[in-house]
Amino acid sequence: MALKTILTRIGTYLLVPLLFLLLWGLAASHLNNEVILPGVGQVTALLLRPTENLISMGSLAVNVAVSLARVLAGYLLAVALAVPLGVIMGYYGTVFRFLNGFLALFRPIPPLAWVPLVLAWFGVASLATLFDVQRGTAYLYLNNLKFSMIFIIFIGAFYPVLTSAIHGVNGVRRTLLDSARVLGASEGDIFRKILLPASFPAIVNGMRIGLGVAWMCLVSAEMLPGSLSGVGYLITHAYTLARTDIVIVGMVSIGVVGALLDLFFRVIEERKFAWTRLTR
């Protein structure tokens, strides 16, 4: 590719973000009030030192890591449950009719609406309570994973994954199933060798959406009592101290991590599922 085209391409990607930063900078210097809108430089400076202790809450990097651990715990639980359930519901019409009405009832409830109930159930119990760890480093790690938070994130991620698994299985061509049966496939073979791989692109797409939703539930989850760390908590805590610059830093890191996770899935889709695009 010619240097000129490369430059044009980079320019196309960067033009709008740069304009946005420019507008932000102009607005900040015009307002001249860092509680309402801190400057670009101030926020960038904080982002460039992610290991520095912020408002005695630990560093940005540590808080992002804590949040990521929480999201992954709830998310993996949701995937582990939703994928098999979705595949079974998609394949067996009876199971679908049996469960769908019930599950559809809970689908429209926003994860945040579960907060009071979840608190009444789990309070500040965490994985440390479950494994009966009272002290030490293990306690520090496990106590950060509260049941209530994991539950909220689980609810958020569960439905997108479930729905896409059901749709994925529904979309499997009958000829594929028929030809496998004629070749002597057992019911187990049908699930493992036909249904799962055939619906895998749809499932991964659902996992991608589910991870996005899980990540979005983070702030509400980390506003729950008993939370003393995480990006969500960092944002709310910084807000009470009128440190708008830290609020924005927290938002930016949520955005960047979310975008990176999304990119990870897109790369998988691109690499592994070229056949879905090419098979029409």
Add this chain to the structure above:
Amino acid sequence: MTNDYILHLEGVGKTFQTKNGKSIKAVQQVDLDVRENDFVCIVGPSGCGKSTLLRMVSGLEPITFGQVVYHGQEITRPRKEIGMVFQEYSLLPWRTVIDNVALGPEFAGISKRERETRAMNYLRLVGMEAFARAHPHELSGGMRQRVAIVRALANDPDLLLMDEPFGALDAHTRILLQKELLRIWEQHRKTVLFVTHGVDEAIYLADRIVVMSARPGRIIETILVEMDRPRERSHPRYGHLAEQILAILEKEAAQNFSKNGNILEEPF
């Protein structure tokens, strides 16, 4: 030689229930006997239930009336000895060609090495060995159907059911594949039950042609081709047979028209 029937259909019928509770007769009262090494073609207007009939023989479709008996055993579900080739898109798109061909042996629990050797031998049979590691989307329609045929053969069936396997191919490729199928059939001596709506295809391939009526599909005529292979399309008997079968189908369509007021089947 006269009594060695391996497949016996007796009074086979199929009734579908539609969503609004009506029942539709798709196939009615089919009696058919197929001898070992026979090549039988079933022709009929589209929607006449010939594919449904084939699916009943394969064990994929439950039978409403009558029974299908294979080697003295009633067919109730798919079995290894009966293979099937579908019209198109039956290859697993995420698997390579060789892994598709090895699918039957894989289900049977044969070791990876052995089933790959077997699959490779069958790919060689249709000149596809160079494409063993390709994916189905990289192949042309004709190549895909070659793979679909050897995939069925790699499971070593005695009876091969073929549901319009060349229906989606262009005319030239179709003729090539018909030739190739006959070559394989002569080499491996399978019994073939082949469904098509192409009268020409049936005459080129079959020992015996079964003509089916419009829905509900039943057998209206059985015709013995009695020509040596390879058959010349310019042979007078070829043209004569085509004329005869087309006349039967035309008469059937006309009767159907006066009976139902239209020749278009209602979709279901």
